[in-house]
Amino acid sequence: MGPRKSDFTEQLKRARQMSKRPKCVHCGQSYGQRDVTTIRIEWPATQPMPPYKGNMVLSKSEAATNIPHSVTGNLFGWHHVWDGETFVKPYEPFCTLRCALDYARRAYARSRQPALRRA
Numbered sequence: 001m002g003p004r005k006s007d008f009t010e011q012l013k014r015a016r017q018m019s020k021r022p023k024c025v026h027c028g029q030s031y032g033q034r035d036v037t038t039i040r041i042e043w044p045a046t047q048p049m050p051p052y053k054g055n056m057v058l059s060k061s062e063a064a065t066n067i068p069h070s071v072t073g074n075l076f077g078w079h080h081v082w083d084g085e086t087f088v089k090p091y092e093p094f095c096t097l098r099c100a101l102d103y104a105r106r107a108y109a110r111s112r113q114p115a116l117r118r119a
């Protein structure tokens with residue numbers, strides 16, 4: 001129980017240091033997904049899944065199956081880890097493509113207004 005608890009405390013400490021998700025310049029919503037790296041792990045079927053011990057932020061651990069490999073007798077799975085600051089932002093600085101389009105349409109409409117008034 002001892003080492004588990006300190007691992008958890010370590011994770012909490014990391015969580016507080018993590019970068020905040022970026023905010024969309026148009027609607028103000030937070031966006032971006034954690035840019036996670038996947039580490040494949042393998043362990044003897046007689047033992048529990050080994051905990052992640054690196055210095056990245058653990059997002060998720062998962063076992064592929066409960067059935068041991070017929071040759072090695074091992075189980076395998078993955079730790080998904082995050083560096084605590086990198087996000088996937090395909091439409092930066094907007095949250096979504098839809099939001100970027102909405103911004104573009106409004107900007108276009110605004111740009112047309114002076115011309116209309118002059119006419």
Ligand SMILES: [Zn+2]
Nearest residue numbers: 024027095099
């Ligand atoms: Zn947005």
